[in-house]
Amino acid sequence: MNQPARWTEAADTTDKRTMASQLEARVREDIINGRLAPGSKLRLKELAESYDAGVIPLREALSRLAATGFVTSADQKGFSVGRVSAEEIRDITNTRLHIECQALRLSIANGDLDWESRLIAAHHRLDRLPVVEGPERLLRPDWEQAHEAFHAALLSNCNSPWLLRFANMLRDQTARYRVLSMHYSGSADRDVPAEHRALLDAALARDTEQACALLAEHYETTTQNVMKHEQLATDRG
Structure with missing residues (x-):
C-alpha cells in the first residue's frame, strides 16, 4: 500500500532535519578541536564529501552554527569558521x-x-x-x-x-x-x-x-x- 504523498514528504523533512542535527554536532566538534581552523572557508562541496553528506542538510547545519557564532555567513561569500581573538x-x-x-x-x-x-x-x-x-x-x-x-x-x-x-x-x-x-x-x-x-x-x-x-x-x-x-x-x- 502506497503512503500518501504528504506522509512521504513529512518523513523526508524529518530525515533531513535529523541529518542536519548530526552534521551540526560533527562540524561543531571539528571547529572546537581545531580540525576546521578559525577563519577558514567552508566549501559545501568539499565538506559534503568529507562528511559523506548531502549539501542541503549540510547547509542547514552551517546556518544553525552561524546563529551561535561558530560559523559566519556572508551574502555571495558562503560560510567560514568563526574567527577567534x-x-x-x-x-x-x-x-x-x-x-x-x-x-x-x-x-x-x-x-x-x-x-x-x-x-x-x-x-x-x-x-x-x-x-x-x-x-x-x-x-x-x-x-x-x-x-x-x-x-x-x-x-x-x-x-x-x-x-x-x-x-x-x-x-x-x-x-x-x-x-x-x-x-x-x-x-x-x-x-x-x-x-x-x-x-x-x-x-x-x-x-x-x-x-x-x-x-x-x-x-x-x-x-x-x-x-x-x-x-x-x-x-x-
Missing part, C-alpha cells in the same frame, strides 16, 4: 562571570540535598577522567562532556531558566578557547582537577564568596593563557 575571549569571560557568579550565588543559597548529590556525582565522574590525550594534547570528548556537566550542576539550583540559558550559551562559546589554551606554554603545569575540587568544596560549604572567587580565577586562567598567546602572535607579526 583575545578581545572576544575577554568579552566572553567578563560576561560569563557576571552571569555565572549570580547564578552560583542563587544556586548555593537554594542548595539542598538533591543539588549536593548532583554536584558530587558530576564531580566524581569529572575527577576520574584524564583531561587530554595524545601528543597534540587534545581535550578528551568524554572529559569535555563531564566538564560541562559539572559546571552546569554548580548552577543548576539557581531557579532561573534565563540565567541558565545565557550561561549555557556562553559556556558553548568558550569551548574553542579552552581547547586552544591547552596547547599554549604553561598549560601542562596547570592543575585543573584541583581547581574543580576547590570549587566543589566551597560550594558544598556554602561559602558563596570563596566559590565565586574560585570560579573567576578558574576562568581567568584560561583567558590569560589565550590572551598571552594572541599577544605574542601579534608581537611576532
